[in-house]
Amino acid sequence: MKKRKYRKLLNEKKGDGSDTLYPTIIRTIVYIVFFGLISFFVYKSAMGALVYEQAYAKDIGLLLDKARLGTTITYDVSKGIGIAKENEVLASNIVHVNSDEGYVDVRLSSHGGYRYYFFTNYDVESRIDETTKKLTLIINEK
Amino acid sequence: MRKLKNRRGTELISIWELFVLLIIGGGIVIGVWLFYTANVDVIDGEVSLLYEKLALCLNENGYLNENYLNGSFDIMKECELNPKVIVKEGDFYFETYLTDIDANELSFGKFKGGNEGHGKDCVVITDSEVNAKNFAKCYTGREIVRYKIKDEMLEGYIVIKTASNQRGGKIPVV
Incomplete structure (x- = not known):
């Protein structure tokens, strides 16, 4: 028991x-x-595209507003390139500057992008170097 | 109180606990979403840059731009401003005029460009000291300059008012 x-x-x-x-x-x-x-x-x-698209577009727009003729601007876009790669966007398509209409477009995903206008009337040449991950903006006369 | 139970009938997690978790999670998700989709306001910087751009072109080392008082002065061209952005987009406004040394506005030498509605917004904001959320932001400054009228060198101010209401925006999928 x-x-x-x-x-x-x-x-x-x-x-x-x-x-x-x-x-x-x-x-x-x-x-x-x-x-x-x-x-x-x-x-x-x-780390999303939305945040960086807006930040880059506004930054670049203000840099172009501030720039003087003959200036060359170098701008770090390493984080943007990383996000664009994740979203299968080519680095060369990230930043598009339209000098005639006066706007800068930034696309880090296939879901559109962000546009910001700059008021200076210059001819802006832009290119991205994928090795240094830097954007170069060259300000020329129109 | 209802409880989620395992096969033996012991409590795993209560409905109230799940509810609290959902409230916390929902709050964090909504907060983060609102924070990261918020518009970054750079308009204050922009109106200052527009002022600086105009001031640099109109005030040449303390002397008024020599073409300013010519009848054919093209402020857009002279100050390297893009008329397509300033006039067509309608997000910007500027106004420049001359005053004498006692700050009395002269009847000549006044230029305007852009969306005049923003200029009116600026008057309302200045007069009533209202802080309107969607109104343009404004900046007013003046530069002391010397200018020549009928071979007489005078001293006065070039007053520059600038306004912007550019918010930027998403572009559609290509």
Whole structure:
């Protein structure tokens, strides 16, 4: 009788232990997955094309507004090239400067791009060097 | 309280816990989305640059641009401004006029360009000190200059007002 009682008690204890451990593990996994997904979303948003397209277009637009005739501007676009490669956009198609209409287009994905106007009336030559990952803007007379 | 249970009937995660997680997650997603899709405002810099551009071309080392008072002065050409952007796009406005040394506006030597609606916005903002969200942003400054009228060298100010309401924008998929 004593042996039976002891075994019964042992089995119950074993059952109780796994019952408290199992939900804790599941809960921990759910939390890790949840916060992992949130972190991934935040990272993707911060490194997304939307942010860099706008930042580059406005930066380049203001640089061209400030520039004087004969200036050569070198601008780092390494992060933009990385994002464009992920989205299968050629580096040569990232920045397009239209001197006649006076705007700069930046495209880092196939989902459109961002346009910003500059008011200076110069002929702007732009090219991207893929080895140095730099954009060169040469300001010439129209 | 309803609870998600495993086969043995022990609690895994409660509905309230899931609800709290969803609220936190939704809040973070909405916050991040709003933050990264927000428009970066560079208009203050832009109006200053337009002012600087005009000031550099009209004030030549303390003397007014020698062509300014000629009847045929083309401010767009002289100051290297793109008329297609300033006039057609309608996001910019500028105004220049001469004053005497006591800041009285002269009846000649006034030039305007761009969207005059922005000029009116600037007057409203200055007069009422209202901070309107979608109004153009304005900058007004003056440069002391010397200018010649009928062989007489005078001193006064060239007043330059600039405004911009350029927000930039997405371009469609090609």
